[in-house]
Each structure stands twice: as C-alpha cells, then as structure tokens.
Amino acid sequence: MRYAISGASRGIGLEFVRQLLARGDTVEAGARVPAEARQLASLGREAGARLRIHPLDVTNATSVRTFAIIVGEGPVDVLINNAGIGGKWNPLVDTDFDDMSDVMETNAIGPMRLSAAMLPLVLRGGTRKIVHLTSRMASFADNTPAGVYGFAGGAYSYRMSKAALNAGMRTMAVDYREQGLITAVINPGWVQTDLGGKMAPTRVEESVQGMLRVIDDLTLASSGRFMDYLGKELPW
Ligand code: NDP
Secondary structure, eight states: EEEESSSSHHHHHHHHHHHHHHTTTTEEESSGGGGGOOOHHHHHHGGGGGEEEOOOOOTOOHHHHHHHHHHTSOOOOOEEEEOOOOOOOGGGGOOOHHHHHHHHHHIHHHHHHHHHHHHHHHSSSSEEEEEEEEOOGGTTOSTTTTTTOOOOOOOHHHHHHHHHHHHHHHHHHHHTTTTTTTTEEEESSSBBSTTTTTTTTTTTTHHHHHHHHHHHHGGGGGGEEEEEETTTTTTO
C-alpha cells in the first residue's frame, strides 16, 4: 500500500515511517526541512524506492500543492495528517495570540489544506483513508475535573486547534462518504516524543503499532469517529 504522511522528521511521524517500511509498504514522507531529518534519511537508505522524502510545511499553500503534485503521479491509499505543534500553554490572560494563531494554522488549518490537496489522489486509491492525529484534549466531555487526564482547563490553543481539527474531520466524513472516503481522528495517547515529553507513559513504538491496527481496521461503517490508539471510541 502507498501511504503519505506529514511531519515525518521525528517523533510519531518518523515511527510511522519506520513501521510502514518494515511491513513492506511504500511511503511518501513530508518533512519541513528534509536536510535536517537525518533519521528519516537513514531509513531511506535502507528502504530504497519505497521511501521518498519531500519538503512539506502544512502551513504553506505552495509547499502543500507541490507535495500533492509530486506524490500525485500515482494514487495514495492512506494519508496520515500527523504534523502538529504544542504551542504555549499559558493562562488565558497571558495568551500569546501570535502563538495561538500558529497552533491553529498548523494543527487545524494545515491538515485541512493537505487533505484538500490530496483528496483526489486518495479517492483514486484502493482504501481511501485520511486519518488525523488529534488529542484527547480536543474532547469537550473530557475537559472537566473528572476527565481521565486528571486535569481540566488550560492549553487553550492546543485544545482549540484539535477540537477544530475534529470538526473538520467530521465534516469530511459526511461530505465525502458517498465517494467512499474513510476518515477518523486518532489520539495517539500521551507519547514519549519531543512534544509529549519524558514523563509520557506510552512508548512511540507502542502508540504507532496501535494506530496502524486502528487505521487498518477502519471501514466506511466506522468512518467519522474519534478514537484512541487502542481503538477505543472517545467522547466528543
Ligand atoms: P513532535 O514534536 O515529536 O513532532 C512533530 C512533527 O510535526 C515534526 O516532524 C515536525 O517537523 C512536524 N511539524 C511541525 N510543524 C509542521 C508544519 N508546519 N508542517 C509540517 N510539519 C510540521 O510531535 P509528536 O510526534 O509527539 O506529535 C505528532 C502528532 O501527534 C501531533 O499532531 C500531535 O499534536 C499529536 N499528539 C501527540 C501527543 C504526544 O503525547 N506526543 C499526544 C496527542 C497528540 P520539524 O521536525 O520540522 O519541526
């Protein structure tokens, strides 16, 4: 199968590439600055033609369009919208609104921009899947003192951006259902990456293994869902 993924330079994106190549898939990997993505490049040396690395900044329309044109020489089975940033987690009164704007642009608008550019290629593919990495922090239901993370409130930009992403995914699920598009938002868990930090309980290998299982199992009947990496449905 042929996968395309954003944010493949490190963290969860890099691990997706590693596991997809290990199981024999082909990957079109987007990295903001390919020259700095050394671990990704070293995977490429082993994978040969099954991994191609392209510049991709999801906040930049030209970059996204160019990626879609290069990758568009053939259909894409699965698009993984993985790129994301955490931004500043300040109290409301100390919000850095330029940072909030960057977070919204990267985490919510960027995935919609990439999905729009890639949709024709995905609809030509065999499996027709677009998945987005979201967060449990997007959940309104979980943003209460009784939420599973044991904390509520805070992280305005991050919560808002992932909630907007979830809304975008649900809308895509409705609008392109008849054309066979299967889409979902997946929470990878709290994962040991630069974004997740060292305190995170979940290893990146475990999170990606789980998400690949969830992605493989997605069908039109389960399209439009908010799930975690173990396949559990999450409350909106
Ligand atoms: P990392 O910070 O480790 O990696 C983020 C990746 O996104 C990097 O490859 C980075 O590229 C890329 N990226 C950032 N901005 C852009 C952009 N504008 N265009 C293209 N690529 C970009 O994060 P994780 O691997 O932990 O996170 C991956 C996804 O999972 C994110 O969407 C995140 O929100 C989500 N997530 C992660 C959790 C965790 O606990 N780790 C929990 C919940 C959700 P570069 O190297 O160039 O900076």
